Amino acid sequence: MQPDIAAPGVNILASYTLRKSITGLKGDTQFSEFTLMSGTSMSCPHVAGVAAYVKSFHPDWTPAAIRSAIITTAKPMSKRVDKEAELAFGAGQVNPTKAVNPGLVYDMDDLGYIQFLCHEGYNGSALSVLVGHPINCTSLVPGLGHDAINYPTIQFNVKKDKETTLGVFRRRVTNVGSAPTIFNATITAPKGVEITVKPTSLVFSKTMQTRSFKVVVKAKTMPSMNVVSGSLVWRSPRYIVRSPIVVYSP
Structure with missing residues (x-):
């Protein structure tokens, strides 16, 4: 699901040093020491700063764990705010303070991304260029679940030629908070959509312990x-x- 997150970005000012003339036109000798731009894209460095902030507390976390926390x-x-909902603003407004201590993270290594890309139809030669070593999708163990990725959000495409569309999403979370602890699931489902999770409780006896579950949409x-x-919320004390769980019809 993209975007992942919403961050401050309207009329945000960004300053940079020019490496060329102000207009960029041939013969223009006007230079400024600094120039300013504004726009929604300026939220990108804000989120990059949040990621760096989270990593300063957890230097050993993977990029996937940091993304999950955010x-x-x-x-x-x-x-x-926008009729396209999560397809417009992602999981919501970024909260750097809470992201430092998320409780659970959906983690992934390089293989997880490769399995996902193979599942999406990319061929081995294209992926080999991307990752820098040979990839053979047919020899890899397929990623688990409907989308073959351990991501903290779920998106589900409803088929027009079927009265009911079914998807099983498999996820695993790692406890990065206190232990022992129990997380209980709360499901919010929109009208016309049935969402279940199994198991409904995750028990952790120690930190960095991993538990798996499946979500059926x-x-x-x-x-x-x-x-x-809709949404799936894991709650502990x-x-x-x-x-977020987003269901849409193209």
Whole structure:
């Protein structure tokens, strides 16, 4: 699901030093020591700063773990902000303070991304160029679940030629908080969509312990360009770990 997150980005100013003339036109000798730009894209360095902030507390965390922490601790946003909902603003508004201590993370190594790309139809030669060594998708163990990726969000595409579309998503989370602890699942499902999770409780006896679960999404056919939102929240006495579930019809 893209984007992952929303961050401050409207009328944000960014300053940079020019390496060429102000207009870039031939013969223009006007130079400025600094120039300013503004726009929504300026949220990118904000999120990069948040990632660096989280990594300063957890230098051994993978990029996937850091991304997960940022996503699952975001402040939820309303569909009133944008009718495309999570497909417009992701998991919600970034919260750097909470991202430092997320409770659970959806982690992944390089193989996880390769399995996902193979599942999406990329061939070995294209992936070999990307990762820098030979890849043979047919020899890899397939990624688990409907989307073959251990991601902190779930998106589900409803098939137009079926009355009901079913998807099974397999996920695993690592306890990066206190232990022992128990996380209980809370599901919010939109109208016309049935969402279940098994098991409904995850028990951790120690930190850095990993537990697996599956999410089953069953959705009825819906009008084209329609987006409905649900969520899976893992709660413990100390943590709230939220994953958006987006169901849409192209």
